[in-house]
Amino acid sequence: MKKMRLIVMTVAATLLLLSLHTLKEGWPQRSAQTFSKATIQQGASGKDVVELQGRLRFLGFYEGKIDGQFGPKTKNSVTWFQWKFGMKSDGVVGPKTKLKLWEATKSWKPTAADVPGGQSAPARSGGSGSGGSGGSSSSSAGSAMDKSNKLGLTANDIKIMANAVYGEARGEPYEGQVAVAAVILNRLRSPEFPNSISGVIFQNRAFTAVADGQIWLTPNERAKQAVQDAIGGWDPSDGCLYYFNPVTATSKWIWSRPQVKTIGKHIFCM
Template sequence: MWQATKNWRPGITSVSTPILRRWARGGYVWEMQNRLKFLGFYTGPVHGVFDERTENAVRLFQYRFGLKVDGLVGAETKRKLYLATKNWKQQKPAPKVPAKGTNRPRPVKNSYGLSQQDIELLAKTVHAEARGEPYVGQVAVAAVILNRLESELFPNTITGIVFQPLAFEAVADGQIWLQPDESAKKAVMDALNGWDPSGGALYYFNPARATSKWIWSRPQIKRIGKHIFCK
């Protein structure tokens, strides 16, 4: 279990701790946020509420540590998180958490209903997948992800789409964790504002590197830079 500190109850890997999920609240969530923040996965305020930003941080941690990416903090996720944060030291008791329904942190929203964390992940994906491409090609990559968000063929969250197995080469080779440049950030905002240079594409690939026969079978829409966009 979590190592208890003086005058502090056992941490969230205690046998009696329930699975933590969206909108859970209290000291266990506060400690989890601190540990995720210690590792750099969580960048929001430590307030003891399992909000959307916290769930996205959990999903990123799970992906990076080879766990099932479901956003739920069960026994195995707790164990891995503890082992990864043995050097974290609790400095003070958890603050009182607002009663349910009051002062609930709300993610930044836009026309797609995305949080700021989603937008940041979009920018990282565009940067990792399309840096060096013409600007219109970067916007097109962002548009493909948003097109997938609206399609019944794909997960219904940005995190689910980006981390879907074998979906993006940048996830497989780790480039997804690079910090996006201003061009990628601007491309995401243009795509969110309705610009879709891909022509409604759901897929794209680099013909010089593609090894999948299946991707070549998709109806092609256009080519932008090194990428072919298709349905």
């Protein structure tokens, strides 16, 4: 009798463990209904990346073309999504990120725009402030959008620029904030730097706000307007590619750069 009870208890315990294991492993299986089991990260390509871009664009985190190529823009969008959903913001799409993305986009269905070569989604306005020092009129805002189109900037590019300006210079005078945005654009145009906004901003050791996480703070209208004014053609830095705070700068190299002007606490240099 005791032996029979032991067998029954063993079987019951085994079934319970199997059930718990199934529940625990169920979440990656649900995401596997669409994504493969492979980890998706920068440099990857193929169907997983196409779906990743489509779902991120459905949520408004990705504004680029659906091309199936996991480049800097896609990584930036993944990092932004992970941060917004309280996850580790490393830009690597593993099981947890896949599940969270799947849960957030259950109503998503691929359209013609979600296949390589399809039309990209209409760019959303990056927002503009009203009034304030250096504020632009509606005509100048329109001019800024025209310039952004000529530069090939997406709504997501403009958003992450506002994040960078806010993280780097929110305590600076308005002119200094526009100058920071102008430096980003000057780097975009320079052959010495990456040829995308996200590439410029997330280049290794390029901006303190990226290193300390302040890049993910929500920018205010002032920072957004500073970006629009820089896109519109205002460059208070006079073409500079670098800037630094002399109080906190520890790099001997940055001190060797030709200095052009000081705005607020930042020295702008070539």
